[in-house]
Amino acid sequence: MKLVFQGHRVLIAGGTCDLALCLAESLIEEGLHPILTWRSEEGENRIVERLRPFEGQFDTAWLDLSQRASIESLFTHVGDDLDYLVDFAQGDFESLIGSADPELIRRYFSENVSSRAELLRRAARSMLRKRRGRMVFVSSAAVLRSNPGQGFYAAAKTASEALYRNLGIELAKRGITTVSLRPGYVDAGRGARYIESRKEMLADSPLGRSLRPEEVAEAILFFLSDHAIAFNATEICMDGGFATAK
Amino acid sequence: MDIFGEIRESLTDILDIEAEEVTPETYVIRELNAESIDLLELSVALNSRFKVEINDDHIYLKTLRVCLNGSAVNGNGVEKIAGEFPFLSGERAREILADLDGGPVLKVKDLAAYISWRAGTN
Numbered sequence: 001m002k003l004v005f006q007g008h009r010v011l012i013a014g015g016t017c018d019l020a021l022c023l024a025e026s027l028i029e030e031g032l033h034p035i036l037t038w039r040s041e042e043g044e045n046r047i048v049e050r051l052r053p054f055e056g057q058f059d060t061a062w063l064d065l066s067q068r069a070s071i072e073s074l075f076t077h078v079g080d081d082l083d084y085l086v087d088f089a090q091g092d093f094e095s096l097i098g099s100a101d102p103e104l105i106r107r108y109f110s111e112n113v114s115s116r117a118e119l120l121r122r123a124a125r126s127m128l129r130k131r132r133g134r135m136v137f138v139s140s141a142a143v144l145r146s147n148p149g150q151g152f153y154a155a156a157k158t159a160s161e162a163l164y165r166n167l168g169i170e171l172a173k174r175g176i177t178t179v180s181l182r183p184g185y186v187d188a189g190r191g192a193r194y195i196e197s198r199k200e201m202l203a204d205s206p207l208g209r210s211l212r213p214e215e216v217a218e219a220i221l222f223f224l225s226d227h228a229i230a231f232n233a234t235e236i237c238m239d240g241g242f243a244t245a246k
Numbered sequence: 247m248d249i250f251g252e253i254r255e256s257l258t259d260i261l262d263i264e265a266e267e268v269t270p271e272t273y274v275i276r277e278l279n280a281e282s283i284d285l286l287e288l289s290v291a292l293n294s295r296f297k298v299e300i301n302d303d304h305i306y307l308k309t310l311r312v313c314l315n316g317s318a319v320n321g322n323g324v325e326k327i328a329g330e331f332p333f334l335s336g337e338r339a340r341e342i343l344a345d346l347d348g349g350p351v352l353k354v355k356d357l358a359a360y361i362s363w364r365a366g367t368n
Contacts, residue, residue, distance in 0.1 A: 080294075128290045174287065 003225040005032060006132065007083020010224070012036045013063060013119065014088030016043035018188035019138070021050045023086060023217040028054045030221065035078050037063035037089070065089060065115035066107070071122055080126040084224050085135040087164075089116065090156070094149045105152065112156040117163050124167060124176060133176040136223050137164040141184040141239040161235055168233030177232040179223050181216075184239025188213040207240025249296075249358045249365075256291040257354070260284050270355035274306075276348070292357070298364040304331060305360040307352050310342070333363030 010027055012020050015036025024034040028051075036051075038044040038060055047060050061077045064070045093108045095101075120135075127133025139157045146154040161180045168178035185191050185202060187210045195202060195210045202210055219238055222228055237243060247255070254268045261278055274280050280288070289300045303309050313330040314323055327339040334342070334356065342351045 125286075125290045125293070128287055129294055170283065174283065 001227070003030060003221065003227065005030065005083075005224065006226050007134070008033055009078075009082050010034045010084040010086060011078065011082055011123065012086045012088065014090060014138075015060070016046050017088050019186060019213050019216055020086070020088045021047065022188075022213040023220055024051060024058060025054070026214075026217050026221050028057045032084075033058065035059040035061055037061050037074065039064045063089070063119075065091075065111045065119070068115060068118065071115070071119050075122055075126065080129055082123065082126045083130070083133060085123045085133070086220060086224070087116070087119075087135070087137045087160075089119075090153070093152045095152065096149055097151045100152065108152055109156060109159075113159045113163075116160050120163055120167055124171060127176050128171070128174060131175040133171075134224055134229065135164060135167065135176070135178040136220055137161060137178065137180040138220070139180045139182045139235065141182045141237055141243045143182060143235075144237065144243040165233045165235070172232050177229050179228070179231045179233075180235040181220060181223060182235055182237045182239065183211055183216050184237075184242045185210040186213055186216055187211065202242075205240060205242040206245050207242070209240070211238070211240065249361050250354070252295050253292065253354060253357050253361065256288055256295065260287050260291065268354055270353065270358065272354045273350070274352045274354060274357070275350035288357075292361060296361055296365060298361065300360075300364070304333075305357060307331060307342075307356065310351070311346075314346075333359045335359075 010032050012024060012034050014020055015024070015034075016038050020036060024036055027034045036047050036058065038047060039062075044060050051058055059078070061074050062070060063074045091108060091112050093104065123135065124133070137160060139161050140153070142150050142154045143158045143161065164178040164180050167176070171177075185195050187195055191210070202208070216238065223231060250270055254265055257263070257268050257278065258265050261280060261284060263278065267278070272278060285302065285306055289302050289305065292298075293300050309330060310327070313326050323343045324336055324339045327334060327342060328336065338356070338359070345351050
């Protein structure tokens, strides 16, 4: 199937992770223009380094959800001409609930839920100008089956899914739709470190292996395409059956 | 085009109505049947046209009844309205207080007043 895309410009929040970079390459191959966000110069260098062969076919922009002003600054930088949003942004915070630092709890939800809601608000207003837009939130299978220490992560993902879901029911009539994807263990970034320590557990799972970044990126590409618009205001699990199996 | 003309253009576009249906005295919700999603779209359009930040709670007088909190009856409603919505004139505040029982009071002229106020204070 040849994928068809009604838009061109794709904002990728959390653009420095392996999955985002992998997606950016696929997007460029499809003729789309990714704009990848970074939090630190190190992150920006990582993007530029990896996408060097595609110079001129992508942009980068600063977005740090711990600094609210960065949301407005992002849109000043990239403008309102936006067709897609893919959201990978997610802070790392692994701790048993009972042992977590109260201040860090507060900060984590402020960055990963409240700031995301503001980012969504701003992106929705941008897309409303064109009456067209598609948003994909990259959630996690951890919302279905989380491990000790992943409570904050799972809670932030679940809350964020709810925001995306609602946006999809509020604005679908105005051409803006959303979907959340819940990948399982992906052999990239944080997942790769975790997978290394749990090889046996994955071998016992229905699919018997972790996910490759490319297959997740291709799935996201499909969900961005015109063919997938009816997947609106919902969540799709992509974990090879791991969370469903006992 | 003046502020009212620009607002009328946005309204006719978003609500799919004729320009003749929109005067400064037209009620946005009561008569034009604008729904919350239309109002959201209108904010985006007005922001784009006039390059001013728009606070939806203020421009659409969403916080009117909360801010009055019964004081329309005991007399200081005009002051309350002036405090919450500084873009409305005293005369308009009195008009609003007399009109509360009829439903949502928002008129097209209130939108114009908000835009002129924002443009002047930016």
